[in-house]
Amino acid sequence: MNTNRPPKNTISTKITLKERFDALRNLPAFFKLVWQTNRWMTVVSALLRIVRSAMPLGLLYVGKLIIDKVVTISHAPVKDLEPLWQLVAIEFALAIFTDALSRAITLMDSLLGDLFSNYTSVKIMAHAATLDLDQFEDSVFYDKLERARQQTIGRTILLSQVMSQVQDLITMGFLAVGLMAFNPWLIVLLLIAIIPAFLGESYFNDKSYALTRGQTPERRELDYIRYLGASDETAKEVKIFDLSGFIIDRFKVLSNKFYADNKRLAVKRSLWGTFFAMLGSIGYYAAYVVIIVRTVNGSVTIGELAFLAGSFRQLRTLLEGILTRFTAVSQGAIYLRDFFEFFEIVPKIKLAANALPFPKVIKEGFTFEDVGFRYLNSERWANRHLSFTLYPGEKLALVGENGAGKTTLVKLLSRLYDPTEGRILLDGVDLREYDLASLRMNVGIIFQDYLRYQMSFAQNIAVGKISEQDNRPLIENSAKQSLADVLAAKLPGAYDQQLGKRFADGVELSGGEWQKVALARAYMRDAQLLILDEPTSALDARAEYNVFERFAELTKGRSAVLISHRFSTVRMADRILVLEKGELIEIGSHEELLLKGGRYAELFDLQAMGYR
Numbered sequence: 091m092n093t094n095r096p097p098k099n100t101i102s103t104k105i106t107l108k109e110r111f112d113a114l115r116n117l118p119a120f121f122k123l124v125w126q127t128n129r130w131m132t133v134v135s136a137l138l139r140i141v142r143s144a145m146p147l148g149l150l151y152v153g154k155l156i157i158d159k160v161v162t163i164s165h166a167p168v169k170d171l172e173p174l175w176q177l178v179a180i181e182f183a184l185a186i187f188t189d190a191l192s193r194a195i196t197l198m199d200s201l202l203g204d205l206f207s208n209y210t211s212v213k214i215m216a217h218a219a220t221l222d223l224d225q226f227e228d229s230v231f232y233d234k235l236e237r238a239r240q241q242t243i244g245r246t247i248l249l250s251q252v253m254s255q256v257q258d259l260i261t262m263g264f265l266a267v268g269l270m271a272f273n274p275w276l277i278v279l280l281l282i283a284i285i286p287a288f289l290g291e292s293y294f295n296d297k298s299y300a301l302t303r304g305q306t307p308e309r310r311e312l313d314y315i316r317y318l319g320a321s322d323e324t325a326k327e328v329k330i331f332d333l334s335g336f337i338i339d340r341f342k343v344l345s346n347k348f349y350a351d352n353k354r355l356a357v358k359r360s361l362w363g364t365f366f367a368m369l370g371s372i373g374y375y376a377a378y379v380v381i382i383v384r385t386v387n388g389s390v391t392i393g394e395l396a397f398l399a400g401s402f403r404q405l406r407t408l409l410e411g412i413l414t415r416f417t418a419v420s421q422g423a424i425y426l427r428d429f430f431e432f433f434e435i436v437p438k439i440k441l442a443a444n445a446l447p448f449p450k451v452i453k454e455g456f457t458f459e460d461v462g463f464r465y466l467n468s469e470r471w472a473n474r475h476l477s478f479t480l481y482p483g484e485k486l487a488l489v490g491e492n493g494a495g496k497t498t499l500v501k502l503l504s505r506l507y508d509p510t511e512g513r514i515l516l517d518g519v520d521l522r523e524y525d526l527a528s529l530r531m532n533v534g535i536i537f538q539d540y541l542r543y544q545m546s547f548a549q550n551i552a553v554g555k556i557s558e559q560d561n562r563p564l565i566e567n568s569a570k571q572s573l574a575d576v577l578a579a580k581l582p583g584a585y586d587q588q589l590g591k592r593f594a595d596g597v598e599l600s601g602g603e604w605q606k607v608a609l610a611r612a613y614m615r616d617a618q619l620l621i622l623d624e625p626t627s628a629l630d631a632r633a634e635y636n637v638f639e640r641f642a643e644l645t646k647g648r649s650a651v652l653i654s655h656r657f658s659t660v661r662m663a664d665r666i667l668v669l670e671k672g673e674l675i676e677i678g679s680h681e682e683l684l685l686k687g688g689r690y691a692e693l694f695d696l697q698a699m700g701y702r
């Protein structure tokens with residue numbers, strides 16, 4: 091991380107007015123989502139707004155009737171006030187009703203907005219779960235995910251914006267009819283006064299979108315720095331290495347840049363906004379003068395003067411609102427494009443059309459045929475020219491220096507990735523022909539960077555087969571097999587003990603203890619192939635010996651792949667596969683490889699020497 095210079099924007103961000111209109115095409119899909127969120131609330135909300143949109147005209151018209159009535163009565167010799175009070179009562183009732191409607195609309199917006207946000211968050215999580223591992227490792231993907239996530243919050247605003255837009259358009263229709271009946275030129279005057287403001291608004295919205303979109307990678311970095319600076323998982327290292335100053339400096343550099351960019355735009359926008367608002371006022375007062383002159387000439391009544399001036403004023407406000415909101419809505423619609431784009435990302439690891447179920451009993455084993463794999467955006471081969479067979483019931487250990495490609499190999503075996511070249515066969519059939527869910531069900535794998543779920547002890551084991559989360563005997567049995575049962579007995583809450591420090595009453599475990607818990611996950615499913623990627627590195631020597639003794643016993647008849655840097659563990663395997671720079675350089679039993687005197691023998695001696 092370079093603390094002095096924030097990274098440059100990497101995303102193209104220019105949008106044209108045409109794109110703005112095009113983006114509106116996303117709105118039907120958006121409304122479909124709203125509709126799916128909650129049907130009856132969507133209908134009620136729309137109905138409330140339609141009724142609400144007729145209210146301003148009603149209020150203005152009753153106001154006009156009241157004024158005209160007052161003028162008539164004041165000139166009449168006999169003063170009958172009854173009809174006047176009736177009108178006042180009607181206006182009062184309308185005013186109260188309008189207010190109640192507005193509140194109901196706000197309430198519906200906020201409730202529907204919350205539901206919408208929950209619904210779309212679930213949709214995002216569900217979709218993310220279908221995607222491939224390497225898609226998560228791609229920064230462009232992450233930017234999309236991040237923007238889609240923002241939409242779940244931002245789009246609840248869009249919802250009320252679009253609804254208000256429709257409501258205001260209807261209100262405007264009502265008012266415009268009244269105004270046009272009097273003088274159509276007033277409408278033209280109104281448009282002339284408003285259009286500059288609209289263009290200005292749309293210009294600045296473009297700028298603001300471009301800025302926000304361009305800042306996505308930096309915002310992700312900012313979030314990451316915020317997490318580094320204040321989280322239970324990072325606190326230990328941040329303290330030990332005294333990183334807080336470094337982190338805060340980086341945060342300041344980035345956040346100050348955000349602030350400066352945003353400020354520059356906000357100031358410009360505010361200045362131009364003031365100017366455009368002034369033009370609007372000029373238009374309004376010109377129209378006002380026209381109406382006053384005609385009232386003085388006697389061609390309209392005083393009530394009509396109040397009605398027309400009120401209509402004109404409200405129309406101006408509405409039109410301004412509508413035009414401003416148009417840019418905001420189209421803006422939102424452009425953001426929606428990002429949201430829907432995320433859902434367009436499809437996993438590359440596909441299910442075969444007539445996928446085969448995983449064999450009940452593996453007959454020939456897994457055969458690698460000249461398998462090579464390169465990570466996304468990487469020039470280097472993580473695995474290359476791998477050809478070997480993992481036989482049914484065989485225990486195979488993978489050995490090699492850091493970065494030799496051991497973890498990559500087991501990821502290919504469990505189809506987290508598909509080979510870049512070559513193929514992997516299971517009982518003579520390409521792994522890609524098998525049903526993915528059935529494959530995953532039959533391959534139990536515990537990675538070296540397994541997750542420490544901040545959940546209960548039992549749940550931490552149950553994640554190995556979550557459909558069995560209520561099967562306590564199975565969970566306890568799995569714990570017994572990985573030697574985690576002894577640990578449960580020591581905890582105050584036993585199997586219901588909350589683990590980790592993030593939540594109340596949580597107990598933190600040692601590294602080795604966590605490993606035993608994670609290891610129990612492997613025993614939750616009756617997998618035909620078990621893969622343990624350095625699962626015992628944190629265990630003490632005795633515990634590791636016990637774990638492996640059991641492992642060999644418990645996996646009798648089943649295939650297993652072990653990755654370990656400890657040769658005391660490795661030598662228990664039937665065969666050992668030695669990897670170097672992603673390629674297979676030796677394969678054979680412990681004795682065979684020692685006799686051969688190659689790389690394995692060298693590494694073994696090196697470690698043995700350390701114990702002498």
Ligand SMILES: Nc1ncnc2c1ncn2[C@@H]1O[C@H](COP(=O)(O)OP(=O)(O)OP(=O)(O)O)[C@@H](O)[C@H]1O
Binds near residue numbers: 466472499
């Ligand atoms: N997600 C990834 N994206 C890009 N490159 C990766 C990724 N994971 C691993 N690599 C690269 O692939 C190579 C093999 O990594 P792998 O994790 O398979 O090694 P390993 O033998 O398991 O190492 P270790 O003993 O350190 O766990 C390494 O050079 C590593 O830098």
